[in-house]
Amino acid sequence: MKKLNLVCVVLLGLIMLAGCGNKYEALPIHEDVDICAICNMQVKDDAFATQLTTKDGKNYKFDDIGCMNKWKKQNGTENIGMDYVRDYNDKEWIEYDKATYVYDASIRTPMAYGILNFKDKTSAETFVAEQGVGKIMNAQELATHDWKQNTDMMQMMGEDGHMHEGMEDMGNESNMTEDSSHK
Template sequence: MIPSLKNILIVCLLLAALPACKPKTAGPLPPQIDYGQDTCDACGMVIDQPRFAAATLLVNGEYLKFDDVGEMLAYHMNHPEAQVAAWFVHDYLSEEWILGETTKFVKSPTIQTPMAGGIVAFADQAQAEAFAAERNGKLFTLDEMRAQVHMVEHP
């Protein structure tokens, strides 16, 4: 039996459509943190407050976990050899992981964080603005926040 031109055409169209069926990746995934057990890669303290926890995915696939956003930023200023592929922080209100590159950061001396960095993250611009107004804080992007952090040394 010789395949008809119509059947050959249908098979070709199906084969051409196969790449569209491939699942789309949502980008880098945040790490799993066992709160109350995992320790900060900068200071060794136990990470027990999700809303302040942060992490980085390095280009080599390794995750670094931190108990404080400011600690994460300072660590990477002190360790430029640790090349970051993605930055992760928790939304202060929902405690959900969000990408640092799309985050609105609020910094204020009135915000108490584990390492006294006074930095929290928000996925939503309006929520960040309202929180900053309540706490006499300032809004920053990730790049602006990185420029604000001073080097911190740990023993």
């Protein structure tokens, strides 16, 4: 009888543990079908992709954190179960509130919002030190950020207004704009 009770307790514990997983896990990006919920551009499987899942289970993907912010302004945040950004260095999904951000208007991002995401402050500080540009922010500071697109960069991007081409090496100074008036 004691063995049966022990087995029942262990099974109950395992069932409870299985239910403790994150209800709103980040979903993989599928470039062939994923379209940004705001700008309708292709969502690349890169460091700029972001996503959120509403409490009712609907998932929205974005090609740039600026597009995700625009969605939040249009739809509110009360119904968001979880929102994710990707680490700039290794593309690991990070909860939006736990990430550290770097902003500079000269940083090239898909929709020219100039914000990069990092999983920790040290990585963000390293990027700023290496590039010589950038303001480090947390999620609370990002909430009061002035979300303007760099219109000069948008013109540089061409007619489709999308910056994904050739962005694999975005952190290199050769990919940064020379115009310091936007810093």
